[in-house]
Amino acid sequence: MPGGARIRPTILTSVALACGDDRPGLTDAAAAALELIHCASLVHDDLPCFDDAGERRGKPSVHRAFSEPLAVLTGDSLIVAAFETLARAAVADPARGVELVGILAQRTGMPGGICAGQGWESEARVDLAAYHRAKTGALFVAATQMGAVAAGQEAEPWEELGARIGEAFQVADDLRDALGTPDHLGKPAGQDDRHGRPNAVSALGIDGAMGRLRDILGGAIASIPSCPGEAMLAQLVTRYAQKLVPVSILHPGE
Amino acid sequence: MPGGARIRPTILTSVALACGDDRPGLTDAAAAALELIHCASLVHDDLPCFDDAGERRGKPSVHRAFSEPLAVLTGDSLIVAAFETLARAAVADPARGVELVGILAQRTGMPGGICAGQGWESEARVDLAAYHRAKTGALFVAATQMGAVAAGQEAEPWEELGARIGEAFQVADDLRDALGTPDHLGKPAGQDDRHGRPNAVSALGIDGAMGRLRDILGGAIASIPSCPGEAMLAQLVTRYAQKLVPVSILHPGE
Numbered sequence: 001m002p003g004g005a006r007i008r009p010t011i012l013t014s015v016a017l018a019c020g021d022d023r024p025g026l027t028d029a030a031a032a033a034l035e036l037i038h039c040a041s042l043v044h045d046d047l048p049c050f051d052d053a054g055e056r057r058g059k060p061s062v063h064r065a066f067s068e069p070l071a072v073l074t075g076d077s078l079i080v081a082a083f084e085t086l087a088r089a090a091v092a093d094p095a096r097g098v099e100l101v102g103i104l105a106q107r108t109g110m111p112g113g114i115c116a117g118q119g120w121e122s123e124a125r126v127d128l129a130a131y132h133r134a135k136t137g138a139l140f141v142a143a144t145q146m147g148a149v150a151a152g153q154e155a156e157p158w159e160e161l162g163a164r165i166g167e168a169f170q171v172a173d174d175l176r177d178a179l180g181t182p183d184h185l186g187k188p189a190g191q192d193d194r195h196g197r198p199n200a201v202s203a204l205g206i207d208g209a210m211g212r213l214r215d216i217l218g219g220a221i222a223s224i225p226s227c228p229g230e231a232m233l234a235q236l237v238t239r240y241a242q243k244l245v246p247v248s249i250l251h252p253g254e
Numbered sequence: 255m256p257g258g259a260r261i262r263p264t265i266l267t268s269v270a271l272a273c274g275d276d277r278p279g280l281t282d283a284a285a286a287a288l289e290l291i292h293c294a295s296l297v298h299d300d301l302p303c304f305d306d307a308g309e310r311r312g313k314p315s316v317h318r319a320f321s322e323p324l325a326v327l328t329g330d331s332l333i334v335a336a337f338e339t340l341a342r343a344a345v346a347d348p349a350r351g352v353e354l355v356g357i358l359a360q361r362t363g364m365p366g367g368i369c370a371g372q373g374w375e376s377e378a379r380v381d382l383a384a385y386h387r388a389k390t391g392a393l394f395v396a397a398t399q400m401g402a403v404a405a406g407q408e409a410e411p412w413e414e415l416g417a418r419i420g421e422a423f424q425v426a427d428d429l430r431d432a433l434g435t436p437d438h439l440g441k442p443a444g445q446d447d448r449h450g451r452p453n454a455v456s457a458l459g460i461d462g463a464m465g466r467l468r469d470i471l472g473g474a475i476a477s478i479p480s481c482p483g484e485a486m487l488a489q490l491v492t493r494y495a496q497k498l499v500p501v502s503i504l505h506p507g508e
């Protein structure tokens with residue numbers, strides 16, 4: 001599996017660090033588990049009955065390389081491996097481990113996880129906000145909440161930060177699709193427009209979408225619960241935003 | 255989801271009862287989780303890229319009724335629901351909960367679980383013993399081990415009983431396929447012979463396979479670890495064997 005950006009585990013470990021990270025082995029396992037779920041979703045999303053994608057991260061997709069049956073089983077096994085990874089590390093702190101299993105399951109399955117999000121694509125009428133919240137947002141909420149829980153903090157105060165980062169990710173994706181070049185994107189640009197897909201740029205215009213992204217990021221930073229690494233996390237969100245949207249788009253002229 | 259026989263959760267709760275069952279809520283969750291994994295495997299096994307089955311338990315299969323994308327997501331969500339069910343109940347006893355998650359994951363995923371077992375079907379050459387052990391045996395081992403762990407006992411001594419029950423299940427299935435009527439089976443008889451599939455009856459003959467089944471059941475009973483409900487479990491294995499193979503086959507003339 002080629003690396004990918006590993007954004008979700010990076011957020012998870014950053015939140016754990018900001019909370020003191022007194023069980024780094026558990027944090028690492030949580031980060032790995034979250035990325036395993038993300039990889040499972042990519043393998044299944046690429047299947048012929050979904051996106052029918054022949055390539056992923058510059059390599060043949062799993063079903064193209066190894067057959068459709070093995071791609072289904074690979075996705076299944078990656079889901080299972082995520083929970084196995086958590087269980088193995090949780091021996092050191094079973095109470096936190098059980099909570100991590102619960103959060104990861106809630107944000108992966110139905111009715112509030114990425115499986116539910118993907119399921120919206122089979123519906124004739126889609127609640128777009130619920131769709132984005134589940135399909136894109138759920139694993140970002142898992143990232144912030146699992147980072148906090150791995151470090152011994154409560155999950156609930158960290159939900160909003162994850163949700164806001166997920167929203168920002170979505171708007172930034174819309175902006176890159178509308179403005180980016182295939183070179184920036186690693187995939188064809190202008191796909192939303194071409195397929196008439198609703199997105200932030202078509203709804204708000206470019207300036208409107210940029211303003212919306214800034215608002216979301218401001219809200220994300222304001223939502224960070226008080227913790228030892230609060231300032232560090234605020235910086236991280238800002239840096240992360242600059243990565244999401246190339247500087248040339250966020251600050252024209254720079 | 256129509257009921258099915260629920261053999262695996264019945265074995266799990268029987269072992270837990272034999273071990274004292276001091277946390278019945280955790281036992282129930284473990285039994286439900288195990289059956290959810292079994293159901294997930296049925297939904298994915300029925301997919302067009304595997305068995306392409308239009309019916310399951312007398313109803314349209316999930317992909318036939320609701321589309322292939324939703325069947326893939328249903329299987330994924332059932333896997334996740336299994337671990338979520340365990341996590342929710344494990345709050346009462348996180349140490350046992352984490353061990354249950356680990357055992358269920360090990361017997362579901364790769365390289366030793368039912369996903370690996372199903373994967374053998376994509377290989378040109380199959381190690382038949384490893385195939386049966388993973389595809390059929392793994393969830394029976396999960397059943398005995400999870401029952402013991404839910405009741406606070408060690409998992410390891412219970413592996414052999416699960417493995418033997420799994421073997422018995424396989425030989426009994428071969429016998430029913432060779433001797434049974436579609437009425438007994440709920441599916442067409444003689445499928446192994448028709449497809450040239452290796453099985454205990456073609457390898458050992460009917461009498462040989464019956465002898466093998468009796469040997470396995472004797473071994474299963476002998477392997478039961480000493481526990482308060484040892485005698486009750488031995489009776490259960492005997493009763494279960496009679497259910498597996500109709501009396502008219504096991505004891506002709508009765």
